Amino acid sequence: MTRKPKPVKDSFVSMTELVLPNDTNTLNNLMGGRMMHLMDVAAAISAQRHSNRIVVTASVDNVSFREGIKLGSVITLEAQVTRAFSSSMEVHIDVWSEDIPSGTKVKSNEAFFTFVAVDQSGRPIDVPDAVPETATEQALFDGALRRRQLRLVLGGRMAPQEATELKALFDLVAQAAEDDTAS
Template sequence: MTKKPKDSIVIMTELVLPNDTNTFGNLMGGRLMYWMDIAAALSAQKHCNAPVVTASVDNLSFVNPIKLGNVVHIEARVTRSFNTSMEVMLNVWGEDLVRKDRYKSNTAYYTFVALDADGKPTPVPAIEPETDEEKELYNGALRRRQLRLILSNKMKPGEATELRRLFEKG
């Protein structure tokens, strides 16, 4: 059964409380990553209707800090599925409700593997992108996957045909 990216959308909202912050009054990165992992796992589970485990997290760069008392909005959706794994893209915004200011905090990609009843990897449904943005994310997911596999020594750089096309003249 093929699914659409919109079928896996999860939007999670959290309030930044004192226990969530560092000494500068900013949301701790580890707490944000924890919330992001939950949102991404829910998105992956919506896509495959099976338990999932986190396989990787791409580079997280924090563009803007999220302050004490602000709201965190995390949007997660599956961008592409492979055999037993799925890439989930997350966008994170902070929001100051008093100033009525919503701002970008970061973007990240998580990879999840679906598991069967015995805890073994199990096939996941294919995904069919509909919008131009979804198609761009879908196509880029293969390159991002190849880079992850190279960095984890599961693929040799010469085998990464999609990545190689970025650097070939033609």
């Protein structure tokens, strides 16, 4: 059964946490595992909002820790579904760290998580299509198929020659390199 498409904005989640002593390492920075936990929770809520189903984490793309997040900082996680496939959804997460006394706010983390919607027996179930409405949402939506194919190829679930979106991207890069060489 195909479900009615939903705007991606309906899946938006904003979660705010205060970094407390129990969340930090010996350098008084937020522990990476704690950050991953918070990201997984925010992304799961986003996927549940989109699908109205139970969801399970299927994959996590590269999570880079750009800035250490200090004890006492306020972190805000923003998550939103970028695209839905048959039973899976890609969710983009931004993490912002704020030092309220100094008035500084920096983006500290970003990642893509993939969730699969499941029924009560744990079997994958169809999810609604995601409908982008802004230029940013459209750009994330457009890149989602390439990211999905890359995940599947790296996970051994798709043959590289079947990754048509990736092949098209590499063909464009090769053509641009040839054009630069010719000029």
